[in-house]
Amino acid sequence: MSIINYASREIQFKIVYYGPALCGKTTNLAYIHERISPSNRGDLVSLATAADRTLFFDFLPLNAVVIKGFVTKFQLYTVPGQVIYNATRQLVLRSVDGVVFVADSQWEKMEENVESFRNLEENLAQQNISIDEIPYVLQYNKRDLGNIAPVNYLEFLLNNRKKRVQSFEVISSTGQNVFSSLNAVSQMLLHKFSKGDAAPAAAPPPVAVPVEPSVPKIATPSRV
Amino acid sequence: MNSIPALTIENVASLDNILGDFLKKADADLVVVIDRGGNAISQFGDVSVMDVTIIAALAAGSFAATKELARRIGEVEFNALYHQGNGSHIFMNSVDDDTIMITVFGLRTTVGLVRFYSAATAQAVSKLLKSLDPNAGHGFSFNASDITAAPIFADR
Numbered sequence: 067m068s069i070i071n072y073a074s075r076e077i078q079f080k081i082v083y084y085g086p087a088l089c090g091k092t093t094n095l096a097y098i099h100e101r102i103s104p105s106n107r108g109d110l111v112s113l114a115t116a117a118d119r120t121l122f123f124d125f126l127p128l129n130a131v132v133i134k135g136f137v138t139k140f141q142l143y144t145v146p147g148q149v150i151y152n153a154t155r156q157l158v159l160r161s162v163d164g165v166v167f168v169a170d171s172q173w174e175k176m177e178e179n180v181e182s183f184r185n186l187e188e189n190l191a192q193q194n195i196s197i198d199e200i201p202y203v204l205q206y207n208k209r210d211l212g213n214i215a216p217v218n219y220l221e222f223l224l225n226n227r228k229k230r231v232q233s234f235e236v237i238s239s240t241g242q243n244v245f246s247s248l249n250a251v252s253q254m255l256l257h258k259f260s261k262g263d264a265a266p267a268a269a270p271p272p273v274a275v276p277v278e279p280s281v282p283k284i285a286t287p288s289r290v
Numbered sequence: 291m292n293s294i295p296a297l298t299i300e301n302v303a304s305l306d307n308i309l310g311d312f313l314k315k316a317d318a319d320l321v322v323v324i325d326r327g328g329n330a331i332s333q334f335g336d337v338s339v340m341d342v343t344i345i346a347a348l349a350a351g352s353f354a355a356t357k358e359l360a361r362r363i364g365e366v367e368f369n370a371l372y373h374q375g376n377g378s379h380i381f382m383n384s385v386d387d388d389t390i391m392i393t394v395f396g397l398r399t400t401v402g403l404v405r406f407y408s409a410a411t412a413q414a415v416s417k418l419l420k421s422l423d424p425n426a427g428h429g430f431s432f433n434a435s436d437i438t439a440a441p442i443f444a445d446r
Contacts, residue, residue: 069329073302078329101445108341111348122351125328127343130442133432138442141328141343157354161327241445249441256437 068163068259070136078139079255080161081248084186085168086178087147090207090238094168095126095142097241098248102128122146123158130252140252147182156189164255165202166247168238169224171214176223183224197227201254203247204233210240297422302332304418309334312411316404318395319378323415325388326350340394349382349392370408372401381405385412389419 069078083091092112099110106129113122124144131138145155167186169179187197206220217235225233232250234243297305309321313335320335322342328350333342357367370383381393381404391412393404 069325069331070296071302071332072297072299073306073332080327080329098443102443103446106443108343111344113351122355123347125344125347127341127347128443131438133436139343141347143328143347153358154355157351160350161325161329245441245443245445248443252442253437256442257434260432260434260437 075136076139077133077136077259078141079163079252079259080141080143081164081166081251081255082159082162083142083144083166083168084155084159084182085147085205085207086170086175086182087149089147089168089170089175089179089182090205090236091144091147091168092124093238094166094205094236094244094248095124095144097238097244098128098142099126101241101245106130122154133256138256142248149181152185152189155185156192159186159189159193162190162193162195162200164251165200166205166251167202167224168205168207168236169220171206171208171220172211173213173215176215179220180223198229201251201258203231203251203254205236205238205243205247206233207236207238209235209242210237297331301418301422305332305415306334308411308414308418312393312407316393316395316407317399318393318404320394321411322346322349322392322394323385324350324390324392326354326390331389335394345392345394349380350390353382353384353390370405372405374401381408383408383412386416386419389415391415 070076083094085091092114095110099107108127111125113124123146126142128140128142129137130140143158145151145158165186167183169175190197190200204225206217208214221233225231234247234250236243236247238244305323309323309332312318313321318335320333320337320340322333322345323331324346325331328347330342330346352373353371356371360366360368367384370381373380378394378396379401381395381401383391385391391408393408395404
């Protein structure tokens with residue numbers, strides 16, 4: 067739920083990075099924090115255990131574009147991926163405006179990816195939000211590892227709904243496509259918000275898996 | 291969760307009046323009204339020394355984290371939380387089902403005074419927020435063409 071403040075001329079949006087344990091959600095935020103201009107970001111707050119596992123959430127506030135004199139502010143959150151922390155995930159999802167679902171591309175993580183996506187759907191449903199209504203993109207992370215599933219298999223598992231969404235091959239540790247996916251979900255969010263006042267409908271985002279030249283393309287996604 | 295409508299300049303001025311009056315009476319440094327999702331709705335006082343956005347996110351988390359603790363002793367949630375420091379303290383109290391008020395204060399005042407005045411302030415804030423028309427929409431509009439096609443965030 068976006069918040070508009072006419073006095074400070076700000077619009078606030080909340081984007082949550084969701085996915086199974088150790089899939090790279092915190093790494094996404096750490097890369098964005100490191101690479102974005104300091105004038106456009108606040109501190110990265112990380113509530114982690116001694117072993118660097120996210121205990122509560124990570125939080126990164128960003129300032130973005132000005133639209134009609136209003137500064138858009140995006141608040142990025144991660145959730146703890148470990149199964150037992152579902153209550154925390156429900157809390158972090160409160161008032162969410164957009165989601166980046168981070169999937170782990172390794173073969174052995176497929177079940178956890180699917181389970182986490184189902185968990186996202188369930189937790190959104192608790193807030194009376196359908197996954198089909200909320201702007202979200204998919205990240206297929208860890209594309210630099212050896213034992214990874216092809217993109218079309220990940221598409222079949224996670225992007226096989228009536229409404230397909232943008233998906234990205236990501237290497238969060240080097241930053242590959244980290245900003246592309248953040249920009250994609252931010253654009254979707256702003257377009258949805260503009261539609262809220264019956265503005266001309268924006269073109270739906272293309273279903274695509276952008277790949278930068280440095281990473282070999284595994285397979286072309288196909289509709290299954 | 292009920293959505294909080296957009297705050298117009300008039301709404302913010304009314305909130306500021308309530309919060310300013312509270313700060314003066316309680317002799318606190320800063321008061322922030324947030325939603326339970328961690329978004330700051332309004333703030334009043336010395337905001338230069340801390341990032342209100344981060345305070346709001348962490349306070350919402352802190353408030354929610356104690357809910358289970360409250361449930362174990364037969365409560366739905368704790369209505370107020372107090373974090374005591376050496377020189378600076380934070381007092382948080384529930385305004386309504388969607389909103390929390392955070393007060394940061396120092397050695398000039400006491401938690402009792404803050405707690406006393408915060409109760410009436412929370413009621414006044416709740417009344418004001420309830421008086422806003424939830425169907426009024428956000429009143430701010432822009433077209434899709436107003437959104438830049440360029441990447442919103444740039445990788446340096």
